[in-house]
Amino acid sequence: MASVRQFQVTFDCADPERVARFWCAVLGYEPPSPPGGFGTWDAYWQSRPEEKRGAWFACGDPTGAGPRLYFQRVPEDKVIKNRLHLDVRVGTGLVGEERLAALEAECARLLALGAVRVRLLTADGFNESCLVMQDVEGNEFCLD
Template identity: 80%
Template sequence: MSSVRQFQVTFDCADPERVARFWCEVLGYVAPSPKGFATWDDYHHSLPPGKRGAWFACSDPSGVGPRLFFQRVPEGKVAKNRVHLDVRVGTGLVGEERLATLKAECARLVALGAVCVQVLLADDENESCIVMQDVEGNEFCLD
């Protein structure tokens, strides 16, 4: 049996480029233009008007993380995500140091358009984390 070595994470959204550029900032990803085009604008202008802006993609410049793909869909988000990303900014940290790191990253992402939903403080079983939403309301956690 062979194992899967690569995967991408796909986001359904109203504005693929806006959501993709937000996640590029969150994760330090890049958005290289499609092959054969100098820029994303050049690519989009090559398409019929109804297809422009239908998708956008970004990737980890180191090649380690998964590719993120954003596709335009007609319907809006209506329920909590069944799958979400955990952005691991506090790995290895505990207590007040962890919480301060999470809060600093939360402030940075709020400035980019994210929403802080809930700060979950450490208890007997779990360390602190922060529940957030991206620019289109998709949930993710700062962990």
């Protein structure tokens, strides 16, 4: 039986490039180069039929360690909580006040990128604290 070694995470969204560039800034990811024959993504999109312009965008971990993120435009708005979300691991190995300080520092950085702070979930004896946030289109994620 074959085992999967790579996967990509796909986001449904209204503005794929905007959401992709937000996640590039969050994770240190990079968008791919424009398709062959095009000097910029704008030039590529202008070559496409109007209804397909900006229909998708992607980004990847420049080290190759993390999964590719793919963003596709969908017509419907997000109306309920995500069934899947990313945990951005900024507090790994930290506990108590040290962990909270790391979460708050990253939260401040992401707020400047357009993220929204939702709520702090405090340590409960089983799980350490984490911060629930939303990206630029309201998709939930956690600073963990």
